[in-house]
Amino acid sequence: MADTIRVGVVGASGYVGGELLRLLVNHRNVKLAIATSKQYNGEPVFRIHPNLRSFTDVQFTEPDATQLKQNCDFVFTAVPHGSAVKIVPSLIDASLKIVDMSADYRLKDPRAYEHWYRFAHPQIELLKSTTLGIPELYRDQIKTSRFVANPGCMAITSILALAPFVKAGFLDLEHIVVDAKIGSSGGGVKPTLGTHHAERYGVMRPYKPVDHRHTAEIEQELTNFAGREVRISMTPHAMNVVRGILCTIHCYTVDHVTNPQVWRLIRDFYQNCPFIRFVKDKKGISRYPDPKILPGSNFCDIGFEIDERMNRLLLLSATDNLMKGAAGNAVQCMNLMMGFDEREGLEFPGLHPI
């Protein structure tokens, strides 16, 4: 097939940017054209992302809109929250297709930016027309979109587990608890005392245990699916791994539910979704989703258990936060936006053991 597109990554020295590079250099329909980094301008990308040694000779360049427009067909913007709004509009104007990895376009309601980000969003119209990049929920829209906002890592992991049940009206919407566990790569590349190995190793450390910003994305989507306002109780924890998210979602059902009912619901909801796996076994040590086996893979593994005594439906979802939680999902969106095979570049099965 003739389809090779030229792709740029803005903000390519961070962990999400680096994961995009990894996926792009091995993608059959992509030529990596530009990887920007102010800090590492002029350095080969493999100096920062040492796994790419021998895979590419691309060097980091200063971010430059003209260069991107001239040399790219598609751009991923992987810049900090609040920075994407400064570069995305001009890239859109230049007719580039774009997936933005930041939080700047995930929420529809500008007031939500004020509440959760203390940020007066300057592009309210663009917010409204942006497609949220969750292929399992918005595949058709993504296919025809030129601009997609990639969701937050804990948000997508939670939403994928909850959406079928909220839509089906199974749940007591007042008491949804998302207890999230996440590895250190989710916090980004910038060293701080809290991420210093001696301080971060071995922790089980709540961070932003109330009012975490991903709450807003989850509530937006669940509200959509419920048809009425939904609020959730979310608490993330830093855990002693580098990659991986487990969302343990404690819900109560409005009626008694059975295993076959739950099975049927999620299987029907996620037909033809190559990156959703259902994990619930009666034997073996891998009966539930576990992010341990997911590094490098694009799966969201979903499982559940019914707590009869409590009418509790326990939902479990696991991802690699840099893959289905970020770069992998974004490449999946690109594949859809460009008419490529949805799985292209995302076939890695993960490792066992690791």
Next chain:
Amino acid sequence: MADTIRVGVVGASGYVGGELLRLLVNHRNVKLAIATSKQYNGEPVFRIHPNLRSFTDVQFTEPDATQLKQNCDFVFTAVPHGSAVKIVPSLIDASLKIVDMSADYRLKDPRAYEHWYRFAHPQIELLKSTTLGIPELYRDQIKTSRFVANPGCMAITSILALAPFVKAGFLDLEHIVVDAKIGSSGGGVKPTLGTHHAERYGVMRPYKPVDHRHTAEIEQELTNFAGREVRISMTPHAMNVVRGILCTIHCYTVDHVTNPQVWRLIRDFYQNCPFIRFVKDKKGISRYPDPKILPGSNFCDIGFEIDERMNRLLLLSATDNLMKGAAGNAVQCMNLMMGFDEREGLEFPGLHPI
């Protein structure tokens, strides 16, 4: 001081048994008299617990009731669930003081053993008269008891966080979620595929995510404090550390509560409790309880956060599962039962960093 007692540990080759040995060999009022292990009979204890090399020359012996009665004043029974009922009564008859580490005497209601342990308890009268070994709740009773049942590790960690609020009537008792995270030592010393390093390292793995047996102990105690039946939603997870429990407890309050109210409540409740610390800081990276710093220490660190949007009270409690979750708490009980200083042998502050 004349007070040196001779102490035996039955089941001393496991992790709880080994931690008891560590505490006992350095305890000013204790002479370690007997450490039993069928499997390692005749071996020096430091071959199995290598930290004790140069601390004791005691060797494992076969468990023998006569030996225990002749050579001990106090016995810890650290045998599997279902085995303690076979040895405890005769030790009681011999006028030994005892702390049992198993689950065999933690529940008051024999039907609870049938439900949670599939076990028809043979000593219903003894169940009723047994004191549950939570010094912060039952100090006076423990002081006068000759037989104490040490609580489960996740149970005590949860109960200590919840008791003040349940007693005070703060909480919506229908929606208490205990999301527990625990290290591998909590699973005991027996190797299995699930605990094999290559399989267990790096996991975030739910285990027994509904119907975990510690639920029964927690419900028993909360029911006591509430004055009416309380049921909880509990889900434990295996995490990538060896020691440590974090209980993230999601509750909803019946009324709006404030930080000072919560502070006052727990401070008042835990006056004069040397092993309860309150951890809630506005600065620094150690703002919440984190089991990372607790290995070897006997603290239960308790913190909280109020989620105004949800009327959620988030309680956080952390312990070393082998210390306040097992051996440390048991020695604290022994200290009370024998009239020693409650802190004796338990002064280790934990390490930073570790």
Next chain:
Amino acid sequence: MADTIRVGVVGASGYVGGELLRLLVNHRNVKLAIATSKQYNGEPVFRIHPNLRSFTDVQFTEPDATQLKQNCDFVFTAVPHGSAVKIVPSLIDASLKIVDMSADYRLKDPRAYEHWYRFAHPQIELLKSTTLGIPELYRDQIKTSRFVANPGCMAITSILALAPFVKAGFLDLEHIVVDAKIGSSGGGVKPTLGTHHAERYGVMRPYKPVDHRHTAEIEQELTNFAGREVRISMTPHAMNVVRGILCTIHCYTVDHVTNPQVWRLIRDFYQNCPFIRFVKDKKGISRYPDPKILPGSNFCDIGFEIDERMNRLLLLSATDNLMKGAAGNAVQCMNLMMGFDEREGLEFPGLHPI
């Protein structure tokens, strides 16, 4: 291309077997035909290797020579040392091509089996005609071989670093020290007390610190390249990761050597070797080989440093023990034996961070 071969893996429930399955199910020229396991006969392979969920429906079957002969063109034998000799000859007789993962055919000298394995080798003629599967050293031979013995993980990692320098006569052959560090997957899938997470986590534990069996393979190859007998000092250590080997090789040079000399030597030696990378940077945190970034990749990263004061040449080589140290290297051999692209199925670059 018409070339699709049917491949069987004997002993597919272990870690090397599972890694072979992972590589084979994604290999363009391969159809996975048979995966044997006595223990898990009848189970789907993804129950044991959970990363393969949704990648294959193959189930484990009992090992059966007739089945293998009828349904396979190529077989990997991944059985314990001492077991391969029982099955390989009949597979050879059936005109299958084979890579054996065990130690049973790595050594040329039957006396070496007696010395290192306490094992009287029953097939001395076959030993002599077997090709050792190190593509970087024996590529042409492998291409024309029907039976290849895959080297040990620490052996290949050491040999690849040492061979160029031993061949060139750079080294004092009396004082070669191989200090190896390896993750837990190198010890296989069988749980023991020593591999129990609580015992194995956080170790820096020498094991078999003298007389380790991989010594024999390294000495055999170095003796070949030196043209005279070479003996080495090898000490492996168990380290706190699952995958990865770092060999720190301390050598002394017979003459003063310079950086450019060393560079030139290894670059010339390893021309056109797609899985050898040279890692020696002046900047950044990835200046030396580090197995951290290698899980899932087939690289052997080689670096060095010259210690002028001592005339010491420090060689550093890193691999994923299950990939270049086992399954990846074996698939590379299969590619050569079958005339496929040497890299096919082995393109995964590894992850950063992980």
Next chain:
Amino acid sequence: MADTIRVGVVGASGYVGGELLRLLVNHRNVKLAIATSKQYNGEPVFRIHPNLRSFTDVQFTEPDATQLKQNCDFVFTAVPHGSAVKIVPSLIDASLKIVDMSADYRLKDPRAYEHWYRFAHPQIELLKSTTLGIPELYRDQIKTSRFVANPGCMAITSILALAPFVKAGFLDLEHIVVDAKIGSSGGGVKPTLGTHHAERYGVMRPYKPVDHRHTAEIEQELTNFAGREVRISMTPHAMNVVRGILCTIHCYTVDHVTNPQVWRLIRDFYQNCPFIRFVKDKKGISRYPDPKILPGSNFCDIGFEIDERMNRLLLLSATDNLMKGAAGNAVQCMNLMMGFDEREGLEFPGLHPI
């Protein structure tokens, strides 16, 4: 006993400083008087060292010589290399007893500072009169010293293993290889990209693999014991733990040696040394020294193995780098300097499992 001294720690917010605080607050003969930190002036020490919560209310203060002189009898200086020379002389003049934790006074030869530290030492006379703080080698000198330089963590761990054999003339002094493995706390408290959890977790990373500065200390001491110049080959590696050093020391013996000879030699050499343990068992999983079990303890565990084929004597020594490698050893020195029991405050046995 009347002996309570007032102790100050200069540079108390680092990891060595924090470990000193931990030991001092529980030391029977010590009152912690001053803990200085420019960065955290005014903060309670437990905000930075959270294990000390409830153990002390001391707050960090600005370092101030007058305050130290007025309020302390004994001072530990735990400041960066090159800073100690600026404060130690005035503290000596004020008749304080001092242990310096920096490298500034460990080497006797001022030219060594120029070679290894690029530093023209300003106090050559003081260098000569300083006692090196290795109690097992210089106990009597330390007892009568007012100023002691605490050795480097990898240096003391190596020296303790090598000294008996070098002194006895057992070793080929031309080919001593120290392959050291160390946890992240050895690199100090300052966050960098290389110590960022996502980058540092899971590494086996050589750092400063030739010309590491601790080489100088080791060579100085071995030269003393040999009576002629000794040079060694040293290579440290960053490993995936927080605390712990393992030195794997590969030596060649001048004559054939036997196990009993080696045993006798080290037992005789280290008579009455409470913090040296000999670890060499025939059974069990703890046959060799392993820093896994040492966190918080002050032991240097020493083991060995004889490689008959090579005339190699493999020495193994393990410490907690913050304890016997730093703060614990310094407190041991203080105990000797003050006439306290050598073990006081250092009785913690370490944990199993951990």
